[in-house]
Amino acid sequence: MLRAAGLNLSVPGKVLCRDLNIVIKPGECWGILGRNGSGKTTLLHALSGLRAPDAGLVSWDGKPLPDYPRRELARQIGVLPQDEGHEFWGTALEYVLLGRYPHSRGFGITDGDEEAALAALQQMGMADMSHRTLITLSGGERQRVRIAMLLAQAPQHYCLDEPLQHLDLGHQAEALRLLQRLAVQEGKAVLMVLHETLWAGRYCDHILMLYDGGRALAGSAAELMTLKNLEELYQCGLREIETEVGSYFLPA
Amino acid sequence: MSRPFLLALFLILTPLSLLAGVAFGSVDLSLGEVMCALAGKEAGLATDIVWQLRLPRVVSAFACGGLLALAGALLQALLRNPLADPYVLGISGGSAVAALAAMLFGLAAAAVNLAALGGALAAVGLVFALGFGRGGNMVRLLLTGVVLSAGFSALISLLLTLAPGAQVRGMLFWLMGDLSQAQAPGLALGVLVAALALAWWQANSLDILGLGELKARSLGVAVRPLQLGIYFTASAATAAVVVEAGAIGFVGLIVPHFVRLLGVSGHRWLLPLAVLAGGSFLTLADTLARTAIAPQQLPVGVLTALLGVPLLLFLLTRRT
Numbered sequence: 001m002l003r004a005a006g007l008n009l010s011v012p013g014k015v016l017c018r019d020l021n022i023v024i025k026p027g028e029c030w031g032i033l034g035r036n037g038s039g040k041t042t043l044l045h046a047l048s049g050l051r052a053p054d055a056g057l058v059s060w061d062g063k064p065l066p067d068y069p070r071r072e073l074a075r076q077i078g079v080l081p082q083d084e085g086h087e088f089w090g091t092a093l094e095y096v097l098l099g100r101y102p103h104s105r106g107f108g109i110t111d112g113d114e115e116a117a118l119a120a121l122q123q124m125g126m127a128d129m130s131h132r133t134l135i136t137l138s139g140g141e142r143q144r145v146r147i148a149m150l151l152a153q154a155p156q157h158y159c160l161d162e163p164l165q166h167l168d169l170g171h172q173a174e175a176l177r178l179l180q181r182l183a184v185q186e187g188k189a190v191l192m193v194l195h196e197t198l199w200a201g202r203y204c205d206h207i208l209m210l211y212d213g214g215r216a217l218a219g220s221a222a223e224l225m226t227l228k229n230l231e232e233l234y235q236c237g238l239r240e241i242e243t244e245v246g247s248y249f250l251p252a
Numbered sequence: 253m254s255r256p257f258l259l260a261l262f263l264i265l266t267p268l269s270l271l272a273g274v275a276f277g278s279v280d281l282s283l284g285e286v287m288c289a290l291a292g293k294e295a296g297l298a299t300d301i302v303w304q305l306r307l308p309r310v311v312s313a314f315a316c317g318g319l320l321a322l323a324g325a326l327l328q329a330l331l332r333n334p335l336a337d338p339y340v341l342g343i344s345g346g347s348a349v350a351a352l353a354a355m356l357f358g359l360a361a362a363a364v365n366l367a368a369l370g371g372a373l374a375a376v377g378l379v380f381a382l383g384f385g386r387g388g389n390m391v392r393l394l395l396t397g398v399v400l401s402a403g404f405s406a407l408i409s410l411l412l413t414l415a416p417g418a419q420v421r422g423m424l425f426w427l428m429g430d431l432s433q434a435q436a437p438g439l440a441l442g443v444l445v446a447a448l449a450l451a452w453w454q455a456n457s458l459d460i461l462g463l464g465e466l467k468a469r470s471l472g473v474a475v476r477p478l479q480l481g482i483y484f485t486a487s488a489a490t491a492a493v494v495v496e497a498g499a500i501g502f503v504g505l506i507v508p509h510f511v512r513l514l515g516v517s518g519h520r521w522l523l524p525l526a527v528l529a530g531g532s533f534l535t536l537a538d539t540l541a542r543t544a545i546a547p548q549q550l551p552v553g554v555l556t557a558l559l560g561v562p563l564l565l566f567l568l569t570r571r572t
Contacts, residue, residue: 084464
């Protein structure tokens with residue numbers, strides 16, 4: 001269980017988050033929504049231990065994140081950051097195998113690691129490209145391999161920063177179904193930054209809306225995903241179109 | 253080519269290149285003579301040539317080549333930049349300024365070496381303080397190194413301009429990299445073994461660092477200590493070479509790419525293969541430098557570039 005208490009976050013000249021308190025339980029799937037620059041990524045980093053908050057405490061299972069040994073924390077909380085570019089010359093399989101690092105003891109790659117990596121590639125529909133050199137893959141294929149690396153890491157809590165980047169519509173739905181399944185069926189927790197309100201409403205059970213000025217709104221998706229909240233969040237007039245699979249919000 | 257096959261290939265190539273280095277020179281020795289001399293069976297001219305002259309130089313060449321390739325691979329990983337080479341952060345520049353100044357004042361060879369070491373360490377410290385200091389990142393580190401290198405280059409030009417004509421030739425040899433003064437390979441060899449062991453131990457972390465700092469940290473890698481470790485390991489490797497043989501160019505840049513273009517990824521294989529390839533390459537280049545127009549010697553740095561450029565260009569075009 002991930003708990004943030006009294007969290008304050010800021011970057012020079014801007015308060016991103018003021019006195020935020022949230023609890024993310026196993027089995028929950030959270031979406032973080034907000035305008036560009038509202039601090040979604042910074043918040044995700046703070047909640048995953050990649051950044052120390054200005055004030056407040058983030059803890060996992062009752063223990064503050066900085067108290068965990070690095071690899072132990074990496075077995076609990078896994079992160080898909082925004083693409084930083086990479087210097088990697090090997091195959092997709094070798095790339096995904098790096099995700100097993102927190103589980104490795106000493107030096108070698110075990111058969112178990114290789115199985116986990118292949119299974120992760122399989123889940124992302126990339127099994128038959130596992131021996132392709134990473135640089136020869138398309139942007140969307142590479143993104144699926146990046147997600148596969150996170151699956152191979154097999155943490156308890158998944159933090160993903162815009163996981164749908166570069167994915168086509170079909171693979172967006174597939175990736176989200178997979179993440180939802182991780183939460184609902186396997187009892188993992190998922191927290192992701194999303195821009196697609198349709199997907200957020202359909203696959204997330206909880207939403208965190210980050211407003212400019214450090215105000216945040218957190219709660220169940222059913223309650224928060226309203227026209228009024230989203231118009232205020234994105235500072236943009238919207239129209240709601242209801243369908244049997246959920247509501248579309250389109251700029252008016 | 254599979255990685256074990258490449259390793260076997262380089263493990264065969266390495267003693268062959270060392271043997272070639274010992275056998276060829278301004279006095280040609282037959283294989284039998286070399287073997288006899290190496291076994292230490294009889295005293296004589298051949299034994300003296302092998303033990304006093306060629307073997308120290310050949311081992312120096314191998315150690316320097318291995319160190320340069322290792323330092324290049326490490327800095328390419330640290331800076332996440334394929335253009336990085338052992339000199340990109342200004343070590344050779346700082347060292348050259350001090351060594352050339354020592355030459356200008358007519359100091360003895362030992363003092364010149366000491367000055368080279370002092371200059372290298374000063375550059376390492378300066379780049380570290382400015383590049384890694386508060387809020388430092390790898391882009392700042394790289395730019396700091398590049399800017400300081402440019403400054404050192406200006407000072408080198410100044411020293412060359414001020415130097416009397418008779419000294420300029422020796423200075424140019426130093427700048428281009430030259431193994432003719434290399435007679436004590438022990439230090440370079442020791443640094444090579446230690447640096448390779450240290451880097452190999454962190455091979456998995458080096459791979460992960462290539463994914464970016466955030467991802468590396470999220471996987472449990474202690475990024476900043478790792479970066480400092482790489483920086484100082486690569487610096488020690490480069491400094492050992494610069495003191496032993498001046499600034500031999502090109503080996504550190506191309507050998508890691510050469511090994512990658514053969515299809516090797518992953519630092520666990522890349523680092524040892526690059527060391528073997530770099531060592532063999534520099535040994536052969538130096539042998540050629542001694543024999544091509546013997547008894548005249550060429551600066552080995554010229555040959556590494558002349559041999560390496562076509563080889564790498566060939567591999568580059570073949571791969572894509």
